[in-house]
Amino acid sequence: MDTEVGVVFRRQSTIMPETMGRMTRDFLRANDAVEPQEAFHARAARARDAVFGRQVFVRGVVEVSNYCRQNCHYCAMRRDNRQLMRYRLAADEVADLIIHHRPASITDIDIQAGEDPAAVREVVLPLMRELRRHTDLGITLCLGTLSSREYDELRADA
């Protein structure tokens, strides 16, 4: 499905893995922080356990809109892609689905969209209010770059 292709592209780093590995090693060397990989992983695991404990969080990703005002050439949701069928979900419908029909294992919801301020106003904000009112789900957002006012509104509802 076109939408899924967009999500996959968006979640990928634009930096090649080997370049990322070299950058990480260079950073560690520059900061005199090179240590054996196993020790590094063990230290990361201790930090993770200290913050989150030994729990498993299951995050459900909900893509509420594939409209986007940006035009990143690698992304199927870019604004000039006329082949993609666009959608913006209705807040009340997606709220009902999440509140009453989500899998029992879900502990967190990640609300995503292209960079679409209309979706923030019309879908994300009302959806967050409903989720706050009716569930104890953790909520994360992936909505592109927004204005300070929009971030303030999202924070107020978070």
Ligand code: SF4
């Ligand atoms: S900003 Fe829009 S076009 Fe760019 S990667 Fe995100 S969804 Fe795709």
